[in-house]
Amino acid sequence: MVDLATPVTSGGADTGDWQPVARSRAGRSRAARTANRLRLVAGLATLVLLTVGAVLLPWLGGLDERLVDYGAVLRPPSPTHLFGTDEAGRDLLSRTFAGLRVSLLVAALCAVVSTALGALVGTVSGALGGWTDRLVMRCVDAVNAVPHLLLGIVIVALYRGGLLAVVASIALTHWTTVARIVRAEVLSLRQRPFIDAAISGGASRWRVVRRHLLPAIVPQAAISAVLLLPHAVWHETALSFLGLGLPPHMASIGNILGDGRGSVLAGAWWTVVLPSVLLVAATLAVSGIASTWRDRLVPRRRSELSL
Amino acid sequence: MNLADGPTPSPPATARQPGPLAGAGRRRRARAVAALAGRRLAFAVPVLVLVSAAVFALGAASPFDPVKQYYGNQIFTASQSDVDRVRAELGVDEPALVQFGHWLGGLLTGDLGHSRSFRQPVTDVIGERLPWTLLLMCSGLAVAVLLALVLGTLAARRQGGWLDRVVTAVGHALEGIPPFVLALGAIAVFALTLRWLPVAGLTDAGQPATFSQVTRHLVLPASVLGVSQSPWLVLHVRQSLLSSLAEDHVAGARARGLAEWMVVLRHALPTALLPFVTLVGARVPELVTGAVLVEEVFSWPGLASAVVKSALSVDFPLLAALTLLATLAVLLGSLLADVAVALLDPRVATDG
Numbered sequence: 001m002v003d004l005a006t007p008v009t010s011g012g013a014d015t016g017d018w019q020p021v022a023r024s025r026a027g028r029s030r031a032a033r034t035a036n037r038l039r040l041v042a043g044l045a046t047l048v049l050l051t052v053g054a055v056l057l058p059w060l061g062g063l064d065e066r067l068v069d070y071g072a073v074l075r076p077p078s079p080t081h082l083f084g085t086d087e088a089g090r091d092l093l094s095r096t097f098a099g100l101r102v103s104l105l106v107a108a109l110c111a112v113v114s115t116a117l118g119a120l121v122g123t124v125s126g127a128l129g130g131w132t133d134r135l136v137m138r139c140v141d142a143v144n145a146v147p148h149l150l151l152g153i154v155i156v157a158l159y160r161g162g163l164l165a166v167v168a169s170i171a172l173t174h175w176t177t178v179a180r181i182v183r184a185e186v187l188s189l190r191q192r193p194f195i196d197a198a199i200s201g202g203a204s205r206w207r208v209v210r211r212h213l214l215p216a217i218v219p220q221a222a223i224s225a226v227l228l229l230p231h232a233v234w235h236e237t238a239l240s241f242l243g244l245g246l247p248p249h250m251a252s253i254g255n256i257l258g259d260g261r262g263s264v265l266a267g268a269w270w271t272v273v274l275p276s277v278l279l280v281a282a283t284l285a286v287s288g289i290a291s292t293w294r295d296r297l298v299p300r301r302r303s304e305l306s307l
Numbered sequence: 308m309n310l311a312d313g314p315t316p317s318p319p320a321t322a323r324q325p326g327p328l329a330g331a332g333r334r335r336r337a338r339a340v341a342a343l344a345g346r347r348l349a350f351a352v353p354v355l356v357l358v359s360a361a362v363f364a365l366g367a368a369s370p371f372d373p374v375k376q377y378y379g380n381q382i383f384t385a386s387q388s389d390v391d392r393v394r395a396e397l398g399v400d401e402p403a404l405v406q407f408g409h410w411l412g413g414l415l416t417g418d419l420g421h422s423r424s425f426r427q428p429v430t431d432v433i434g435e436r437l438p439w440t441l442l443l444m445c446s447g448l449a450v451a452v453l454l455a456l457v458l459g460t461l462a463a464r465r466q467g468g469w470l471d472r473v474v475t476a477v478g479h480a481l482e483g484i485p486p487f488v489l490a491l492g493a494i495a496v497f498a499l500t501l502r503w504l505p506v507a508g509l510t511d512a513g514q515p516a517t518f519s520q521v522t523r524h525l526v527l528p529a530s531v532l533g534v535s536q537s538p539w540l541v542l543h544v545r546q547s548l549l550s551s552l553a554e555d556h557v558a559g560a561r562a563r564g565l566a567e568w569m570v571v572l573r574h575a576l577p578t579a580l581l582p583f584v585t586l587v588g589a590r591v592p593e594l595v596t597g598a599v600l601v602e603e604v605f606s607w608p609g610l611a612s613a614v615v616k617s618a619l620s621v622d623f624p625l626l627a628a629l630t631l632l633a634t635l636a637v638l639l640g641s642l643l644a645d646v647a648v649a650l651l652d653p654r655v656a657t658d659g
Contacts, residue, residue: 142357146634147592149599150614154362154630157618158369234485238596241487242603242615261491261604265506269495276488284483 036292043288046281054101057094074268084270086256087263096275099251100282106166106252107232114171114232115225118178119217125179126186127209137183140176148173149238156239162247170235178224185217219297226290230283237279253279340649344642351638356411358634362627363410367403371621414631420624424617429628432613439509440609442521443528444598450533451540452587458537459544464571466549474545478538486535486597490604493531507606528605532597536590543586544579551579581652588644591637 068088075085083092125136143151155169189195189212198208233253239245240254241261248255253275260271374394401409413420419429462474498506504527505511510520551557552575560574595611602612610629617625649655 138353139357142354142361144592145354145637146358146630147595147599147637149596150630150633153599153614153618154365154626157621157626158365158371158623160371160621230483237485238487238600241600242618244615244618257487257491264491264495265499267499272488272491272495276484276491279485280480280483280488284480287483 036295039288040292043285043292046285047289050100050278050282050285054097054104057097074263074266074271076268077270083274084268086259086271087268092256092271092274095251095256096253096278099253099256099275100278102246102250102252103233103236103254103279104229104282106163106236106246107229110167110170110174110232110236111225111228113167114174114228115178115221117171118175118224119182119221121175122179122182123186123209123213123217126183126190127205127213133183136179140179143173143176149235152235152239153242153244156244163250166236166239166245169239170232173235174228174231178221178228181220181224182217185220186213189213189216223290223294223297226286227294229290230287233279233283233286336653340646343649344646347638347642347645351635351642354638355631355634359411359414359627359631360407362630363407364403366623366627367406371623373623410627414628419628422617422622422625424620424622424625425613429625432625433610433628433632436608436610436613439607440598440602440611442525443532443602443607443609444594446525446529447532447536447597447601448587448594450530451536454533454537455540455544455583459541460548460571460576462541462545463548463552471545474541478542481534481538484535486531486600487604489535490528490531490601493527494604497527507604509608528601528607531605532594532601535597535601536594539590539593540583540586544583547579547582548575551575554578581648584647584651585644588640588642588647591640592633595633595636 068090074087075081075089077084081091081093083096086092086095121136121140125133151173152169155172156165159165159168195208195212198212203211236245236252237254237257240252241258243258245254246252248259256275257272257279260268260275263271374390410420417430419433421427422429422432425432458474462471465471494506497504505524507524509524510516514520548571552571554575556578557570557575560570565574598609599611599614601607602609603615606612610632613625614629616622617629
C-alpha cells in the first residue's frame with residue numbers, strides 16, 4: 001500500500017524553482033517532435049517571406065514610403081494602395097515593410113550590443129569571483145528590480161537623440177539576463193578539468209579567460225542574442241509608439257502604430273492592422289526559431305528568457 | 308485494506324506537514340516568516356539606494372539643461388544676472404554628490420521636488436494618480452489570475468483535447484502581441500464598432516467620477532491589461548497542474564474513488580498553485596510595463612501615463628520619483644509572494 005503520510009523532505013525544498021524539466025517541448029513524444037519541427041519551419045518560412053518582402057518590395061514597383069500625397073489621405077485598401085494610406089497619404093504597404101526593416105535592424109543592433117555587454121560583465125564576474133562577483137550580482141538585481149520599459153523611458157527621455165538613445169536604452173536594460181546566463185556558464189566551466197590543466201600549465205588568469213572561457217561561452221551568448229531580438233523589437237516599438245523612440249521621420253513599426261492611433265479613432269482601421277500583423281508575425285517567428293534552437297542545444301535552460 | 312474506508316480522506320501529503328502543527332510550532336513558523344520578511348526588507352534598502360543613485364547619475368550626466376528648460380525661448384532675451392540667479396536657485400552648479408545628497412535627503416523627508424510638467428509638487432501628482440493606477444493594476448491582475456486559474460485548469464483537465472490545444476495556441480500567440488496592439492484592437496472592436504464601451508478616459512467628458520462611470524470606463528483597459536498578462540500565467544498553471552496530476556497523492560485520491568472535481572480542485576490544484584504564487588509576484592515589472600502602455604492608450608489618469616508625460620517634457624523630479632516607486636512595487640511584489648509561499652507551504656525554508 002502506498003503510504004500517503006510519508007513525510008516529504010522537509011526544509012530546503014524550494015518549490016519556487018521546482019519545474020518538470022523536459023516534459024513538454026523538448027520532444028519526448030513523436031507528436032511533440034513534429035510540432036517542434038513545424039514551429040521551426042513555420043518560423044523560418046515567415047521570416048524568409050518578410051525579409052524577401054522588405055528587401056524586394058522597392059524593386060517590385062512598391063511606392064516610396066516617404067511619398068506624401070495629401071490628395072489621398074486615409075484611403076481604404078484599393079488596387080493602387082493595397083493596404084490603404086495613412087493620415088499623410090503615404091502608402092501603408094511600403095511604409096510597413098520599410099518599418100519592419102528599420103525595426104529589425106535596430107533590434108539586431110540592440111541585441112548585439114546588450115549581449116556583448118552582458119557577456120563581458122558575466123565573464124568578468126564569474127572569472128574573478130569573490131567580492132567583485134557579489135557586487136556585480138547585486139547590481140544585476142538592482143537593474144532587474146526596475147521595470148525595463150520604465151528604465152528605458154528614463155534613459156531615452158534624458159538623452160533624446162534618436163537612434164543612439166534607443167539602442168542605449170534597450171542595451172542598458174537587457175544585458176542582465178545574458179550576464180546571468182554567461183556567469184553561470186563560466187562558473188560551471190571553471191570546475192572542468194581543462195581549466196585546471198591550463199592553470200597548472202602556468203596559464204595566467206587573463207589567458208585562461210581569453211583562450212578557454214570566452215570561446216566556450218559563445219554558443220550560449222549567441223542563443224541569448226537571438227532570444228533578445230523579439231524583446232528588442234518589442235521595446236523599440238513600445239518606445240516609438242509612446243513618441244519617445246526613433247525620430248518620427250523614420251518609418252519604424254512603432255512610429256506607424258503611434259501615428260495610426262489617431263486614425264483608428266477616425267475609423268481608419270487599416271492604419272494599424274497590417275503593421276500589427278507583420279510585427280506579431282515577425283516577433284513570433286524569431287522567438288519560435290530561437291526557442292526551438294535553444295531546446296535542441298540546451299534542453300534544461302527553457303524558462304530563463306521569457307518575455 | 309479499503310482505502311476509501313478511512314474516516315476522513317487524508318489530505319494531500321505534499322500540501323501539509325504530517326502531524327498537527329501545534330501552537331508552539333506555528334508560533335515559531337510565524338516568527339521565522341516575519342524574520343524572512345524583515346531580511347528581505349533590509350535587502351530592499353541597498354537596492355533602492357543603488358537604483359536612485361543610478362537614476363540620479365543618468366540625470367546628472369545628461370546633456371539636458373534644466374535652466375534652459377525653465378526659460379524656454381526666453382533664454383535668448385533674459386539677462387545674464389537673472390539666468391545666474393536661477394542657476395543658483397536650482398542648484399545645478401553644485402557638485403553632483405552634493406546634489407545627490409540634497410535629493411536623497413528630500414526623498415527621506417517626503418519632499419520629492421516640484422513637477423514641471425504638471426506644475427504641482429511631485430507628492431501631489433502621486434497622491435492624485437496612485438489610486439487610479441492601483442485600481443487599474445489590481446483589476447488587471449485579477450482578470451489575469453482568474454483567466455489563468457479557469458483556463459489553465461480546464462486545459463490541463465483534458466490534455467490534448469480541443470480546449471487544451473486552443474488555449475495553448477492562443478497563449479503562445481498572445482505572448483507575441485504587445486499590449487498596445489491589443490488595446491488598439493479592443494478599442495476598434497468594442498468601442499468604435501460595437502459601441503458597447505467608452506473609448507478612453509476615466510469618465511465621460513465633464514462627468515464626476517461616480518462608481519458607475521468609473522466601472523464602465525475601467526472594463527476595457529483592465530481586460531486588455533489582464534489578457535495581455537495572462538498567457539504566461541495560463542500556460543504556467545496548465546503545466547504545473549499537469550505535473551501535479553501525475554503525482555502519487557493524486558493517484559491516491561483517485562484510488563480512494565473521490566469525485567473528479569474533488570481530485571482536481573482539492574488535491575492537485577493546491578500543490579500546483581505554490582509556484583504560481585511566486586510567478587504572480589515576479590510579474591509585477593511586466594504589470595507595470597503593461598500599465599504604462601495601456602494607460603497611455605486609454606488616457607487613464609494614472610501614474611503610468613504620468614511617466615510618459617514627464618518623459619516627453621523631461622520632468623526629472625517626477626520621472627525619478629516614479630521610477631523609484633515602480634522599483635518599490637517590484638520589490639514588494641516579490642516579498643509578498645515569498646511570504647505567502649512561506650505561510651502556505653511549511654516545507655519552504657525560511658533561512659535562505
